[in-house]
Every structure is written in C-alpha cells, then in structure tokens.
Amino acid sequence: MITPSALKELVDFDGQGHSVLSVYLNTDLTQHSKEERRLALKQMLEPLREGGADVTRVTKFFDQKYDWQSKGVAVFTCASLKFWRELRLAVPVLDYASVDDKPNVRLLTDLLDEYERYAVALVDRDHARFFVMQLGEIEEFAYELPATPGRHKQGGWSAARYQRHIETLALQNLKQAAQLTNDFFKSQNCSRLLLAGTGDTLAQFRGLLPKPLRESIAGEFPLDIETPASRVLSKAREIQERVERAHELALVEQVNTAARKKRPTATLGLADTLNALMERAVYTLVVASDWRTKGFACDHCGYLSAQRLATCPLCSHSMRSVDRIVDLAVRRAIELGSRVELVHASAANKLKEWGGIGALLRY
Ligand SMILES: [Zn+2]
Structure with missing residues (x-):
C-alpha cells in the first residue's frame, strides 16, 4: 500500500540540481505481453538518454530484478x-516517464484520487473486523470489541429468558461495532x-449505522467472520469494479452530452480532441483503453494532429506518421496537467462508437 509517509518522502525529495528520473509502467500481464511492455519501456526511455545512469538503472531493474507480479x-x-x-502497484x-529536478508524483496522486479508499466492516453477532482497501490492496486493522459480560447461562433462567439475554448482548455488540x-x-479518511x-x-x-455513513455504503456481501483478508479483498474489488465501471459510463455520457451542446464544453473524436489538447484546453482526457489509431506528430x-500535414503549423518542421x-x-495531456481517464468494457465500446477519444474542456 502507498503509505502517506512514502508519498511525503517522494514529494520532499530534492535533487539538489541533479536530475531525477520518474518512470511509470503498466505491467498488467492479463492485458499485455511482457515483450510488449518491455518495448513500451524502451520507447519511453529512448528520448530520455539525458537521464544517463538513471536510465541504465531502470532498464536493469526491469531486465533483472522485477518479477512481473504487480499490475503497475x-x-x-x-x-x-x-x-x-x-513502488509495485496492484x-x-x-x-509515463520524465526527467525533472524531483520525483514526478503526479500519476501517483492521480491514482490515489481515482481509487477511492474503501473501508470494509465484517461483522457477526460477537465480532467485528475492519479493513481498508486502496489501489487494489487491503490492510486489516485490529480492533477489539469491548468484552460483553454474562455470556453464561445463569442458574434458574428459563430457556426463553436466556435467549432474550443473548439477543440483547448481540444487539449491544452490533451497536458497539456500528460506533467503531x-x-x-x-x-481512515475513507x-x-x-x-x-x-x-x-x-x-x-x-440499521444501526449513523445516517451519513449509511449513505456512503457502496455495497454489501455475505461473508463468514473468519474469512481470510485475501478473500475479503477479492469480494470488495468486485464491488469496486462495478462502481468504477458505472463511473466510467457516466463520464463518457457526460462527454457526449457536453460535446453535442450548442456551445460544446467537450470534444469527441481524435481531430477535435487533439486540437483542444494542443490549445491546452483539456481538463480531462477520456480514452477507450483498447483503442488505437494512427496520426501525425x-x-x-x-504538435499532434489527426490529419496528414506536410509541415507543422507551429514550427514548420516536417510531420511524421505515428502508429500510437x-x-x-496521453503523454502530452499528463505533461500539460490534464487528468487522463482510461475507460473500459461497455464505456469503452460506447466511446469507440463516438470516436474512441474525447475530452472535457477547461472552459
Ligand atoms: Zn512542430
């Protein structure tokens, strides 16, 4: 898990005039081959030769040390x-790669923004367990419910009275668990x-949770109190996935609506979106994760363009055709401080019908 102290250390690090190389690489082998990822890394580092020893260090790390077990x-x-x-990310x-005078944590903070912090409460009549899930990882926090006295059957109690007694204790426990x-x-800032x-x-x-907290409930699932954390994580991620997919779909709809207004506040399609990007007008770039097309750079x-241009309209150098x-x-948007959202599944399909790429504009 990315701890606040690890993030702070990166933010506070000062290169004192030396260059700092920051590299982010998608290493999700469920979606890509290792060879493709190695090639992407190579292409990314190619223009950063000025990074010298750091480029060598990163190349060595991916060649020799990295086990390809994390997704990022x-x-x-x-x-x-x-x-x-x-940092190995789940x-x-x-x-993305850049050379700056300090670590470039932009994508890290974007990720922390995008993947909300979820609290998971797992309860039964006698126990409660608490977890935090973030960026695909889960951590359990030990909390003891205060011991409830009088579990034992008192002499002379009828079965019915004992049953009521147990019910009362269970309710007390649940109330305490709700408070906790x-x-x-x-x-935990969830x-x-x-x-x-x-x-x-x-x-x-x-029903025992305070109303504002009830409104933060993103889902519920049946689970035994003894369930291992890894299983809690996979159930929690299923729900998180659903929440994310719904968010992506809403975002694509928002772009579509805004792009079709009389005075559009969004773009759809490569040509308009690249134009907006070049004008530094993009607030959020939205891309179908599996969409690829050719263009000119x-x-x-x-300068990037969807149309074939012999020379660059900005600097008059020649433009070349590019596959990716x-x-x-995406790289340019990150450099310019725009947010980038890759959308998947049905949101991606919808966006592809409308041009594969779009953007919400700053103004
Ligand atoms: Zn140019």
Missing part, C-alpha cells in the same frame, strides 16, 4: 544522490463503505 510499477531514481524508490498505471465502524471510517457479514446480522447492523515541438498517436496524446 513506479520507479524514482537519482543516481547522483544514490536515491532509488520502487492496479495498472499509465505509461463510524470512528474507523472517519479516522470515502466508501462496504459491509460484509451474515444475513440477518448484516441487515440489523446496517512533429518531433520538433510535439493515442499514447502520445
């Missing part, structure tokens, strides 16, 4: 100051809550 990797290196940090990242959940959710547990208990537990000033114009557009 972020590396920050400053060989001159013997600085090296690698979620894919956009490919509320405290946990707030102290934005969504998932509830897990067994049938009746879950419904009762939900000026190597001299970075979308990757160049």
Whole structure:
C-alpha cells in the first residue's frame, strides 16, 4: 500500500540540481505481453538518454530484478544522490516517464484520487473486523470489541429468558461495532463503505449505522467472520469494479452530452480532441483503453494532429506518421496537467462508437 509517509518522502525529495528520473509502467500481464511492455519501456526511455545512469538503472531493474507480479510499477531514481524508490502497484498505471529536478508524483496522486479508499466492516453477532482497501490492496486493522459480560447461562433462567439475554448482548455488540465502524471510517479518511457479514446480522447492523455513513455504503456481501483478508479483498474489488465501471459510463455520457451542446464544453473524436489538447484546453482526457489509431506528430515541438500535414503549423518542421498517436496524446495531456481517464468494457465500446477519444474542456 502507498503509505502517506512514502508519498511525503517522494514529494520532499530534492535533487539538489541533479536530475531525477520518474518512470511509470503498466505491467498488467492479463492485458499485455511482457515483450510488449518491455518495448513500451524502451520507447519511453529512448528520448530520455539525458537521464544517463538513471536510465541504465531502470532498464536493469526491469531486465533483472522485477518479477512481473504487480499490475503497475513506479520507479524514482537519482543516481547522483544514490536515491532509488520502487513502488509495485496492484492496479495498472499509465505509461509515463520524465526527467525533472524531483520525483514526478503526479500519476501517483492521480491514482490515489481515482481509487477511492474503501473501508470494509465484517461483522457477526460477537465480532467485528475492519479493513481498508486502496489501489487494489487491503490492510486489516485490529480492533477489539469491548468484552460483553454474562455470556453464561445463569442458574434458574428459563430457556426463553436466556435467549432474550443473548439477543440483547448481540444487539449491544452490533451497536458497539456500528460506533467503531463510524470512528474507523472517519479516522481512515475513507470515502466508501462496504459491509460484509451474515444475513440477518448484516441487515440489523446496517440499521444501526449513523445516517451519513449509511449513505456512503457502496455495497454489501455475505461473508463468514473468519474469512481470510485475501478473500475479503477479492469480494470488495468486485464491488469496486462495478462502481468504477458505472463511473466510467457516466463520464463518457457526460462527454457526449457536453460535446453535442450548442456551445460544446467537450470534444469527441481524435481531430477535435487533439486540437483542444494542443490549445491546452483539456481538463480531462477520456480514452477507450483498447483503442488505437494512427496520426501525425512533429518531433520538433510535439504538435499532434489527426490529419496528414506536410509541415507543422507551429514550427514548420516536417510531420511524421505515428502508429500510437493515442499514447502520445496521453503523454502530452499528463505533461500539460490534464487528468487522463482510461475507460473500459461497455464505456469503452460506447466511446469507440463516438470516436474512441474525447475530452472535457477547461472552459
Ligand atoms: Zn512542430
């Protein structure tokens, strides 16, 4: 998990005049082959030869040390100051590399923004367990429910009275668990809550949560209190996926609506979107994750175009045809401080019907 202290260390690191190379690589082998990823890395590092020793360090890391087990990797290196940090991420990242005077954490903070922090409360009549899920990873936090006295049957009690006694204790426990959940959710800065547990208990537990917290519930699922954290994670991720897909679909619809207004505040299609990008007007670039097309680029000033132009309209150098114009557009958007959202599945299909790429504009 990316801890706040690890992030702060990166933000605070000062290259003291030495260059710092930051590299993000999507290493999701469920979507790409290792060879393709190695090639992407090579192409990304090619223009950054000025990074010298750092480029060598990163190349070596991916060639010799990295085990290709995570879906994304972020590396920050400053060989001159013997600085090296690698982060293995359980979620894919956009490919990006840059040389700056400090670590470029932009994509990392974007990821933290995009993947909300989920709290998971797993309860039964006697216990509660709490987890935080972020960026595809889960961490359990140990919380003890205060011991409830009087579990034992007192002499002379009828079975019915004992049963009522047990019910009262269970309710007390659930009330305490609800209070703890509320405290946990707030102290962990979570934005969504998932509830897990067994049938009746879950419904009762939900009813005991404060109203504002109930509104943060993103989903519920049946689960035994003893379930290992890895299984809690996979159930929680299923729900998170659904939330994300819904968000992506809404975003694509938003772009479409805004692009068709009389005074459009969004673009659809490569030509208009690249124009907006070149004018630095893109707030959020939205791209169908599996969409590729050809385009034209000026190597001299970075101008990108959907149309074949002999010379660059900005600097008059010659333009060349490129296979991966979308990757160049994504890279440019990141450089210009725009947000980039890759959309998947049905949102991607919808966007492809409308041109594969679009953008919400700044103004
Ligand atoms: Zn140019």
